[in-house]
Amino acid sequence: MKLKTTFLFILLSGFTAFSQGIFECGTDESDFTPGFFDPIGQTQTPDDDIFIFKIHFYQFNEDDGSNDNVLVEQDFLEGLALLNKNYNQFNIFFKWDGYDYINNSYFYDYDSNNPNAQGLHLNQFVVDPQNNASVMQSVNVYIFNSLNQGVVGSGGFALGQIALIRMRSDWFNHPALAHEMGHVLGIKHTFGNYSSTGQQDPNACEHVTRNPNDSHFNALTHGDFLLTTNATPYHWNDYSGVLLDSDCNYIGDAEDCEGTPYVEPEFKNIMSYTRSDCFREFKVAQGTVMRWRIKNRFLDDLNNLLDTIHRKELYKPYKGEYYNTGPSTANKPPLFQPGFDYEFVDVSQAGTYNQPSPYEDISFPYGSVVIGFYSDYTGEIKHPNHTAIRILQLDDEQPRMCYNNWNRSAINGDVINFLDGIPSSNVVIIPQDSLQINDSQLIPNLQPGLYNIITNFNDGTTDQNVIQKNNN
Numbered sequence: 001m002k003l004k005t006t007f008l009f010i011l012l013s014g015f016t017a018f019s020q021g022i023f024e025c026g027t028d029e030s031d032f033t034p035g036f037f038d039p040i041g042q043t044q045t046p047d048d049d050i051f052i053f054k055i056h057f058y059q060f061n062e063d064d065g066s067n068d069n070v071l072v073e074q075d076f077l078e079g080l081a082l083l084n085k086n087y088n089q090f091n092i093f094f095k096w097d098g099y100d101y102i103n104n105s106y107f108y109d110y111d112s113n114n115p116n117a118q119g120l121h122l123n124q125f126v127v128d129p130q131n132n133a134s135v136m137q138s139v140n141v142y143i144f145n146s147l148n149q150g151v152v153g154s155g156g157f158a159l160g161q162i163a164l165i166r167m168r169s170d171w172f173n174h175p176a177l178a179h180e181m182g183h184v185l186g187i188k189h190t191f192g193n194y195s196s197t198g199q200q201d202p203n204a205c206e207h208v209t210r211n212p213n214d215s216h217f218n219a220l221t222h223g224d225f226l227l228t229t230n231a232t233p234y235h236w237n238d239y240s241g242v243l244l245d246s247d248c249n250y251i252g253d254a255e256d257c258e259g260t261p262y263v264e265p266e267f268k269n270i271m272s273y274t275r276s277d278c279f280r281e282f283k284v285a286q287g288t289v290m291r292w293r294i295k296n297r298f299l300d301d302l303n304n305l306l307d308t309i310h311r312k313e314l315y316k317p318y319k320g321e322y323y324n325t326g327p328s329t330a331n332k333p334p335l336f337q338p339g340f341d342y343e344f345v346d347v348s349q350a351g352t353y354n355q356p357s358p359y360e361d362i363s364f365p366y367g368s369v370v371i372g373f374y375s376d377y378t379g380e381i382k383h384p385n386h387t388a389i390r391i392l393q394l395d396d397e398q399p400r401m402c403y404n405n406w407n408r409s410a411i412n413g414d415v416i417n418f419l420d421g422i423p424s425s426n427v428v429i430i431p432q433d434s435l436q437i438n439d440s441q442l443i444p445n446l447q448p449g450l451y452n453i454i455t456n457f458n459d460g461t462t463d464q465n466v467i468q469k470n471n472n
Contacts, residue, residue: 022237023176023273024151026166027183029193031123031156033297033305037188039225040292050091050394051294051308054138055080057099059169060107060145067108068145069169073099077318078378079141079173081339085375086178086270088340088393090287092185092294094139095309096318096337102133110166111148122166123158134162137307139184141165143172152176155183163306175279179270186293187286189273190232190266192223194257205257206231216258224271228285231256232265235273242267248278311394312359314340315401317383324354325407326459333463336381336389342373344387346440347402356383356401364388364402370440371467382465385410386440413437413455421450423466443467 029037057076061067076099083094106116107125115121122142126134134140140162147153153167153176165180194205206223207216208231219227233239233254241254244267254262266272268280298306317334336342346367347353357364366388373381383389385408388399415430436442437455446469455463 022150023171023276024149025176025179025183025189025273026147026149026151026154027156027180028154031154031164033157033160036186036293036297037225039220040289048091049291049295050093050311051291052093052095052311052313053306053308054097054135055083055094055141056097056135056138057141057143058133059099059101059143060110061101061103062108063103063105065101065103067169071143071169071172074378075173077338079177080337081375081378082173082175083178083181084337084339086175086282087181088375089282090291092287092290093311093314093393095313097135097138100133102131107142107144109146110144113148123156123164126162126164127158134158137161137304139163139165139181139306141167141177143167143169145169153180155180157184157305161305174276175270176276179279182271182282182286182290185290186297187271187289188224190224190229190269190271191234191273192225194223195234203257207258208256208260208263216260224286226283226285226289229266229269229271229283230264231262232267232269232272233262236267236275236278244275244278248275248280310359312400314391314394315359315389322355322383322403323385323405323408323459333382336373336383338373338378338381339375341375341392342381343369343390343392343399344371344384345390345399346370346386347388347399347404348386348438348440350388350402350404352406353402353404354407355405356403357388359400361402362398362400364404366399366402367440368444371443379466382463384465386438409458410434410437410455411458413453415442415446416452416454418450418452423450423452443469 059067059071080094080096087093106120107122110122112121125131126140142164144166147166147168152171153165156164158164163184165184167177167180192206207218209217210219210227211217219231223231233242236242236244239254241252243252245251248268250265250267256262267274268278270279270282271286298304299308318337320332320334322334347364349367350364370387371384383403386404388402390399411434413432415432417428417430418424419426419428448469448471450468453465453467
C-alpha cells in the first residue's frame with residue numbers, strides 16, 4: 001500500500017516588478033514560413049500528448065569577453081524555470097541543453113538594420129556550422145546587450161530548423177521571454193498587426209464584439225484570430241484612454257477603431273504589449289493554438305521544424321552524476337532544473353539500485369514523500385539517496401528513477417536549526433548518529449523552520465541541504 005504524506009519545504013523566490021522601460025517586440029512574421037500564423041479557427045487538440053523541447057542559451061559578449069550585464073548559469077536556469085511555469089499548463093515543457101558565451105562585439109550591440117561590413121545578419125551567423133552557435137531542431141535563445149530601435153526581444157526561425165529567440169539581457173529573466181517563445185510556438189500578439197498610429201480604417205483592428213452573428217464581428221480574422229481573447233489596444237501606454245490600476249486591471253475608456261469601448265482587454269496577457277509587471281497569463285485558446293501548430297507545423301514528416309524528446313529526459317539531471325561505489329571526493333551530485341514540482345519518495349525498502357532504475361521500471365515499492373521542491377523553488381534540487389522522483393507535471397502518482405545505493409552510507413551528521421528563521425549564528429545543532437541521519441522520517445518529523453542538514457558519508461564526502469520546513 002502506498003503511503004503519501006504531503007508536506008512542503010521550499011525556499012520561495014518572490015516576483016519582483018521590473019522597471020526596464022517600455023516593452024517592444026521585434027518579431028517579424030517574415031521570419032516564419034508562409035502561412036505559419038494563418039488562423040486555425042477553434043480547432044481543438046483533445047489529446048494529452050506531452051511536447052518537450054531542448055533549449056540552449058547563448059549570450060553575446062564584447063570581442064574581449066567583457067559584458068556590462070553578464071548572465072551566469074543560475075540566471076539561465078531561472079529563465080528556463082520561468083518558461084516551464086508558464087507553459088507546463090499546456091503540456092509543453094523545456095529541457096536544459098546548456099549555455100555558451102560568444103565573443104562578438106557586432107552582435108553584442110546588434111542592429112539588424114545596419115549589418116556590418118560583411119553584411120552579416122544573425123540568421124546567417126547561427127546557421128553557419130563553423131560558428132558552433134546553434135542546436136538544430138531546438139530552441140536557441142540569443143541574448144544581447146542591446147537590439148535595434150529599443151526592441152526587447154523577438155522570435156523566429158533560421159532556414160526552418162533553428163528556432164530563434166532574441167532577448168536583451170536586461171529583460172531576460174522576465175515573462176517577456178515567454179512572450180517571444182509564444183511567437184515561436186505559433187501565437188500572435190493579442191492586437192495582431194494593428195497599431196495605434198497610421199491605421200484609420202475601421203476594419204483594420206479587431207472589433208470588440210464577440211458575437212459571430214454581429215455584422216461587425218471579425219475576431220477570427222483580426223487581432224490574434226481567437227474568439228476567447230478579448231480585443232485589445234495596441235500598447236498600454238501609447239493608446240488614448242488606456243489605464244491600468246496597480247494590479248493590472250483595466251480601468252480605462254479606450255475605443256476600438258470603430259469607436260466601440262473596449263471590454264476587459266487583455267492587459268494581463270503575456271502576448272499583449274502591457275506594463276512590465278503585468279505579463280501574467282495565457283488563455284486556454286492560446287495553448288490550443290500552440291499545441292495545434294506543434295503537431296501540424298513542427299512534427300509532420302515534411303516540415304520537421306523542431307524535435308520533441310521523451311518525457312524521461314526530464315528525469316535526468318541537467319548536470320552532476322550519481323555515486324556508484326568506492327571512495328569519491330570529487331563526485332558532484334545530480335542536480336535537476338527548477339520550474340517543476342518534484343517529490344522524492346522513500347524507496348529504502350526497495351532492492352539495491354546503485355544507479356537509478358530506468359524510467360520504464362516501475363516495479364519497486366515506495367513509501368511517503370521525503371522531500372519536495374516545487375515550481376517556485378530556484379535553488380539546488382538534488383536527488384537524495386534512497387528515493388525515487390515524481391515530477392507532478394508528468395507523473396502525478398508513479399515515481400521513477402529509484403536510487404537506493406547502500407555503497408554510499410551516511411555514517412552521521414548534524415541538523416542545524418536557525419532559530420531566527422534566517423541564516424545566522426543563533427542556532428541549535430543536533431548531532432545525528434547513523435540511524436538518525438538515515439531515518440526517512442527525519443525531515444517529516446522536523447518542526448517548521450529553517451534548517452541545514454549536514455550528512456557525512458563513508459566515502460569521505462559531505463552533503464549540505466538547506467531547507468525551509470513550512471508545515472507538517
